[in-house]
Amino acid sequence: MNRNRRIFIVVFIAFTAIVALLAIDMGRRTTAPWNKRREVERALPTEVDGTATDTLAADTLLTP
Numbered sequence: 001m002n003r004n005r006r007i008f009i010v011v012f013i014a015f016t017a018i019v020a021l022l023a024i025d026m027g028r029r030t031t032a033p034w035n036k037r038r039e040v041e042r043a044l045p046t047e048v049d050g051t052a053t054d055t056l057a058a059d060t061l062l063t064p
Contacts, residue, residue: 031039
Protein backbone atom coordinates (compact mmCIF):
# COMPACT_ATOMS: atom_id res chain seq x y z
CA MET A 1 0.00 0.00 0.00
CA ASN A 2 1.60 3.24 -1.07
CA ARG A 3 1.69 6.41 1.00
CA ASN A 4 -0.95 8.36 -0.96
CA ARG A 5 -3.51 5.58 -0.62
CA ARG A 6 -2.89 5.33 3.14
CA ILE A 7 -3.37 9.09 3.56
CA PHE A 8 -6.57 8.95 1.51
CA ILE A 9 -7.99 6.14 3.66
CA VAL A 10 -7.17 7.94 6.92
CA VAL A 11 -8.72 11.21 5.71
CA PHE A 12 -11.79 9.35 4.39
CA ILE A 13 -12.38 7.57 7.69
CA ALA A 14 -11.90 10.79 9.69
CA PHE A 15 -14.28 12.74 7.42
CA THR A 16 -16.92 10.00 7.57
CA ALA A 17 -16.68 9.84 11.37
CA ILE A 18 -17.05 13.62 11.70
CA VAL A 19 -20.10 13.69 9.40
CA ALA A 20 -21.69 10.78 11.29
CA LEU A 21 -21.15 12.50 14.65
CA LEU A 22 -22.66 15.74 13.34
CA ALA A 23 -25.69 13.86 11.99
CA ILE A 24 -26.22 12.10 15.32
CA ASP A 25 -25.91 15.40 17.20
CA MET A 26 -28.42 17.13 14.91
CA GLY A 27 -30.80 14.18 15.23
CA ARG A 28 -30.74 14.36 19.02
CA ARG A 29 -31.43 18.09 19.09
CA THR A 30 -34.36 17.97 16.66
CA THR A 31 -37.92 16.85 17.32
CA ALA A 32 -39.46 14.52 14.77
CA PRO A 33 -42.75 15.71 13.24
CA TRP A 34 -44.67 12.78 14.75
CA ASN A 35 -43.43 13.74 18.25
CA LYS A 36 -44.52 17.39 18.16
CA ARG A 37 -47.60 16.64 20.27
CA ARG A 38 -45.46 15.14 23.03
CA GLU A 39 -43.21 18.23 23.01
CA VAL A 40 -46.24 20.46 23.62
CA GLU A 41 -47.42 18.21 26.45
CA ARG A 42 -44.00 18.50 28.10
CA ALA A 43 -43.91 22.27 27.64
CA LEU A 44 -47.43 22.82 28.99
CA PRO A 45 -47.91 20.30 31.81
CA THR A 46 -51.39 19.31 32.93
CA GLU A 47 -52.75 19.64 36.44
CA VAL A 48 -52.35 16.83 38.97
CA ASP A 49 -55.91 15.56 38.39
CA GLY A 50 -55.32 15.33 34.62
CA THR A 51 -57.21 18.44 33.51
CA ALA A 52 -55.37 20.91 31.32
CA THR A 53 -54.88 24.50 32.39
CA ASP A 54 -56.62 27.07 30.17
CA THR A 55 -53.77 29.30 29.05
CA LEU A 56 -56.01 31.45 26.83
CA ALA A 57 -58.41 32.51 29.59
CA ALA A 58 -58.75 36.21 30.39
CA ASP A 59 -56.39 37.45 33.07
CA THR A 60 -58.42 38.20 36.20
CA LEU A 61 -55.87 40.70 37.51
CA LEU A 62 -56.49 43.07 34.61
CA THR A 63 -60.27 43.30 34.93
CA PRO A 64 -61.57 46.39 36.76
